[in-house]
Amino acid sequence: MYIPQLGRVAIGNDSSVPLRRAYPVVAVGFASGWPSHNIGIVAIDISYPVLVLVSGVVCLGAMLQGSIGFGLGTFSVPILLLLEPLFVPGPMLLVAFFLTLMLLRRERASVAFREVSWGIAGRALGSAVVGVVFLYMASEWMPPLVAVLVLVALGIMASGWKLPITRVSLLGVGFMSGVLGTAASIGGPPLAMLYMHSKGGRVRGTLSGIFVAGTLFSVAALVVSGKFGLREVYLTGLLMPGVLLGFLLSRRTARIADNGYLRPAIIVVSALAAVLSLIRYL
Known part of the structure; x- marks a missing residue:
């Protein structure tokens, strides 16, 4: 008992x-x-202090994503794995789905829907390729490798080089996002780097359109595999207040990011994601 x-x-x-x-x-x-x-x-036993800390972490992560278009998972997941691993991956994926839906609605006037479709196609292809690779090859080398690739790409883009947003670039970057997201849980930076020279509303809205499909596919896969049930639904409910608060706060911080801070924020958060991935797997 x-x-x-x-x-x-x-x-x-x-x-x-x-x-x-x-x-x-x-x-x-x-x-x-x-x-x-x-x-x-x-049965689950979570202390109130841990719950408060977890809520604060996802609040900051949601505020970050609501400001620059990504960052909930990048910021929150490494900390949640230390505080309470039960919240990863299922509950975090489901709250990310709800957050991207809210962002998509808020920024709907700025969403480039044609770009969303090509980004989703590339991301789905990248995820599928990684799934096949994991079936036949050792996967330990992939997360550190792709993290290094992100850092290299960041260095190139920080130097001022701008990749045009075309169908080909969306497919390619979407593919890399799918690979990184599946292999190392850092799928946001590639797409964010492609849009770092765009206006804030377009970045947040278009990335949300791409991510909402990706998170939905991931949750569905967990359900099919038997790794997402009623327990995860309850845990998602515990995370939602913090996510909702972060989303509401991001209305103000998004305006701050749009005043010349969006590009530096994308570079810093992307670099942080890559470094954390290297630390985790090395």
Whole structure:
């Protein structure tokens, strides 16, 4: 029998667990205690201090993504893996899906929908190629390699070279985004670097259009593989308040980023993603 301690978040299917000890979001739909029937939820015990820290991390990550078009996963995932790995990957992917939907709606007037379709095609192809490679080859070498490639690309673009946004470049960069996203969880930087000379609304809106499809595909894959269930849905609910707050705050920080800080921010966050990937795998 699972008995949670006071001052801790409890998620479970034991009818003896008092409702007042559960986090309110989890308790939605249950008026008088936990359901007596078995709904297959694995009990989870998360301390309130950890939950507060996790909420703060995803709030900052959501604010970052709402400002420059990407960064929720880049900033949050390495920290969440240290604080509470249960939030990765499923719950983080689902909140990323909701965040990109909200960004897509907010920046809908600036979305280049034709570019979105080519970016999605390239990303899907890159993800598929990595999946095949992982089946037949050792994958340990790929994350460090692609992280180095990101740093090289950043150096080239920081020097002032500008890659034109065409179907070919979108397919190529989308392909690299799919490779990096699948192999090292840093799929945002390639696409962001392509758009770093564009206006802020176009960057945020178009990247959100591409990412919303990618995150949806990833969540669907986890569901099919049996790695996303009711537990992950509850954990997603715990993350959502922080993500919503970060999204609301990003309305102000996005205006700041648009005043000449967008390109430097993209370079810094992309470099951080690559360095963190190298540290993780070396």
